[in-house]
Amino acid sequence: MRKGSLQKNKIRNIVLMIVSQLLLTLFVSYWLVNQYQNEKDQLRSKIMEISYKSKQDMINRKVYECVLSKVLEHNDTLSIDSLEFDYITMTLDKKTALVKEVMAIYRENDNLITKLDECFCEDYPSHNADENALRIFEDMKNIMHRYGVRVAYDSYASYNYTNTIPFDLELYRWLYSCLIKSNNIDVEIDWLPEDKHVQFEDNMIAIERYNYNEKKYEVEAIITEYQKHLFKKILPQFLFALVLIAITGFALVFTYRGYIKQVKLNMLRSDFINNITHELKIPVATVKAALEALKNFGLHADPNTTQEYLEMVFQEMNRLDSLTSKVLEHAKLEGQKHILKLEKTDLTSFSGQLTHSINLLYNNKGIKVNYSSPKVSINVNADKVYIESILRNLIDNSIKYGGNQVQIQLEVWKHEKHAYIAVSDNGPGIPKEYINKVFDKFFRVPTGDIHNVKGYGLGLSFADLVMKQHNGQIKAENLKEGGCRFILSFPL
Numbered sequence: 005m006r007k008g009s010l011q012k013n014k015i016r017n018i019v020l021m022i023v024s025q026l027l028l029t030l031f032v033s034y035w036l037v038n039q040y041q042n043e044k045d046q047l048r049s050k051i052m053e054i055s056y057k058s059k060q061d062m063i064n065r066k067v068y069e070c071v072l073s074k075v076l077e078h079n080d081t082l083s084i085d086s087l088e089f090d091y092i093t094m095t096l097d098k099k100t101a102l103v104k105e106v107m108a109i110y111r112e113n114d115n116l117i118t119k120l121d122e123c124f125c126e127d128y129p130s131h132n133a134d135e136n137a138l139r140i141f142e143d144m145k146n147i148m149h150r151y152g153v154r155v156a157y158d159s160y161a162s163y164n165y166t167n168t169i170p171f172d173l174e175l176y177r178w179l180y181s182c183l184i185k186s187n188n189i190d191v192e193i194d195w196l197p198e199d200k201h202v203q204f205e206d207n208m209i210a211i212e213r214y215n216y217n218e219k220k221y222e223v224e225a226i227i228t229e230y231q232k233h234l235f236k237k238i239l240p241q242f243l244f245a246l247v248l249i250a251i252t253g254f255a256l257v258f259t260y261r262g263y264i265k266q267v268k269l270n271m272l273r274s275d276f277i278n279n280i281t282h283e284l285k286i287p288v289a290t291v292k293a294a295l296e297a298l299k300n301f302g303l304h305a306d307p308n309t310t311q312e313y314l315e316m317v318f319q320e321m322n323r324l325d326s327l328t329s330k331v332l333e334h335a336k337l338e339g340q341k342h343i344l345k346l347e348k349t350d351l352t353s354f355s356g357q358l359t360h361s362i363n364l365l366y367n368n369k370g371i372k373v374n375y376s377s378p379k380v381s382i383n384v385n386a387d388k389v390y391i392e393s394i395l396r397n398l399i400d401n402s403i404k405y406g407g408n409q410v411q412i413q414l415e416v417w418k419h420e421k422h423a424y425i426a427v428s429d430n431g432p433g434i435p436k437e438y439i440n441k442v443f444d445k446f447f448r449v450p451t452g453d454i455h456n457v458k459g460y461g462l463g464l465s466f467a468d469l470v471m472k473q474h475n476g477q478i479k480a481e482n483l484k485e486g487g488c489r490f491i492l493s494f495p496l
Contacts, residue, residue, distance in 0.1 A: 013267070014264065018260070021260055024256065025249070025252065028252055032245040032248060032249060035241075036238065036242060036245055039238045040234055043237045044234055047189070047209060047230060047234065048209050050187065050189070051209060051211060051227055052211065052212065054180060054183045054184060055180065055211045057183060058176055058180040059157060059176060061129075062155075062171075062176045062179055063155040063157070064124070064141070064145070065172075066155045066169050066172055066175075067145055067148065067153065067169070068141070070089060070091055070169050071090070071148055071153050072120075072141070072144055072145070072148065073120075074087060074089060075087070075102070076106070076107075076116065076117050077117070078103060078107070084099055084100050084103055087099065087103065091169045092152075092153055092169070094152065098152075101151070102148065106147060106148075109140060109143060109144060113136075113137075116140065119137035120137055120141060122134065122137075123138060128179060129183060129186055154168050155168065155169040155170075155171070156168050156169065157171065158171055158214065177193075177195060180193070180211075189233060190229075190233045190236070191209075191227050191233055192227070192228045193211075193225050193226075194226040194228055196223060196224060196226070201215070202222060202223040202226075203223070204222065209227040210223045210224070210226045211225040211227070212224060288324075291316075291317050294313040294314075295317070297313060344390060344473050345389075346386060346387055347385065347387070347388070348385060349383065349384055349386040350381045350383055351377075351382045351383075351384060351386075351423055351425060351494070352379075352416055353381070354388060354391075354392075355377060355416045356375060356377065358392055358395060358396075358414075359373050359375040362396070371403060371410065371412070373399060373412045373413070373414055374411070374412065375413075376414075376415050376416075378416070378417060378418075382416060382423045382496075383496075384423050384496060385474075386474060386494060387470075390470045391425075391470075391474075391492075393470075394471075394478075394492065395492075397463045397464075397466075397467065398427040398467075398490050399412055399414075399427060401463070405431050406429045406430065406431030406432075406487075407431060409430075410429055410430065410431055411429065411430045412427065412428070412429050413426075413427070413428045413429070414427055415428070421495060421496050422494060422495060422496060423493070423494045423496055424491055424492065424493050426489050426490065426492070427489065427490050428483065428490075429488065430485075430486055430487040431486075431487050431488065432486075433482040433486060433487055433488045434480060434482060436482070439480055442480055443465055443467070467492075471492060474494055475494075475495050476493045476494045477493055478490060478492050479491055479493075
C-alpha cells in the first residue's frame with residue numbers, strides 16, 4: 005500500500021469515524037432530551053398532586069380549627085347553646101345532634117384530642133401523625149358534612165351553601181411550600197393574583213385552578229427556575245452519556261491508530277521483503293554463476309581459477325549466514341531471551357581499541373574516525389561483542405549515508421550515574437519526521453524502490469534491543485551544524 009492509497013484510506017476512515025461519533029452523539033442527545041422531557045412531565049404531575057394534597061390538608065385544618073376542636077373541647081356541664089362555631093350557624097337541634105354524634109365517637113377513643121393536635125400542629129408535613137386518629141377524624145368530618153359544615157375548595161368559588169368556611173389562601177400556600185420542600189423539589193413558585201387570568205400553555209409547569217365564573221381552568225401559580233431541579237434528576241444519565249461518548253471516541257481513535265500502525269507495519273514489512281530479496285538475489289546469483297562456470301566450462305581443471313570461484317562462493321555464503329544470523333538474534337532479543345554475556349568493561353580502553361581497529365580497516369579508503377575520551381577508566385557491565393557490533397554498525401551507517409567527505413567522531417564520557425558512548429557524523433542527518441522511528445523493526449528511511457544503500461532495517465532495532473538488555477538505551481538526534489549523533493547510555 006503506497007502513500008497515495010494510504011492517504012485515501014486515512015481520509016475515508018476519518019470521515020467514517022467522525023460520522024459514527026456524530027450519529028452516536030445525536031442519538032445520546034435525543035435520549036437525554038427525552039429523559040429531560042419525561043422528568044418535566046413527572047414534575048408537572050407532582051406539582052398538581054401536591055396542590056391537591058395541600059388543599060385537602062387546608063380543608064382538614066380549617067374543619068378541625070373552626071368546628072371540631074370546639075366540639076371536642078366542649079364541657080358537658082355547659083349548655084350546647086353557648087357553643088359557637090366560626091363561620092357556621094345552625095339551629096340548636098342540629099347543633100345538639102352534631103355534638104352528640106361526634107362525642108360518641110370521641111368517648112370510644114382515648115387521647116383523641118392530643119393525637120389530632122399532633123396531626124394538625126405547625127410541624128408540617130407532620131411526622132407524628134397517627135393514622136388511626138386521621139381515620140376517626142374523617143368519620144367525624146363526614147358527620148359534620150351531613151350537618152352542612154363545609155370549606156370552600158377555591159378562594160373565589162361561588163357556593164350555594166350558607167354554612168361554608170372560607171378558603172384560607174395564605175394557609176394553602178404555606179402548606180404547598182412546605183410540601184414542595186419536603187419532596188426536595190428545588191423550584192420557585194410565582195403565585196398569581198386572583199384577578200389575573202392566565203391560560204395554561206403546553207410548555208408551562210404550573211398549578212391550575214378552576215374558574216367557576218368562566219367555567220374553565222386557568223393558571224393559579226407558575227413554577228419557575230425548575231431547570232436546575234430537572235438537571236439534577238438526569239445528572240446520572242448525563243454523566244453516563246458523557247462517559248459513553250468519551251469511551252466510544254477513545255475506542256475509535258485507538259482502533260484508527262491501530263489500523264494506521266498496522267498499515268505502516270505492512271508497508272515496512274513489504275519494504276523489508278523487497279530489500280532482503282534484493283540482498284539475497286545477489287549472493288544466490290553469484291553462487292549460481294560460479295557453480296555453473298565450474299560445471300559447464302571445465303574451469304575446475306585450472307586450480308587457481310577453481311580456488312577463486314570457491315572463494316567467491318564462500319564469501320557469498322558467509323553473507324547469507326550473516327543475514328540469517330542477524331534475523332535469528334533479533335528474534336531472540338525480542339523474545340526477552342538473555343543471550344548477552346555481561347562482564348566488567350572499561351569503555352575508555354575498549355572504545356580506543358575499536359577506533360584503532362576501524363581506522364586500520366578504512367585507512368586505504370581515506371576514512372578516519374576521530375576519538376575523544378577522558379583519561380580515567382569508565383567501567384560498566386557490558387557484552388563487548390554486541391556493543392562492538394552496534395558501534396561498527398553505527399560507523400558503517402555514517403560511511404554509507406555521509407557522502408564522500410564524511411567525518412566521524414566517537415566520544416566516551418560519564419555523567420552522574422551513567423556512562424555514554426556517542427557516534428556522530430557530518431552527513432545529511434535524519435529527516436525530523438523519522439527521527440523517532442529509526443529504531444522500529446524493519447524501518448528504513450523511505451527511498452522508494454531505490455536500493456543504492458544496502459540494509460535490512462534491523463541494525464538500529466537490534467541496537468535498541470541490546471541496549472535494553474544492558475538496562476540502558478540508545479537515542480538519535482540531529483546536530484545543529486548538520487549530521488546526526490547516536491548516543492548509547494549505560495548505568496555505572
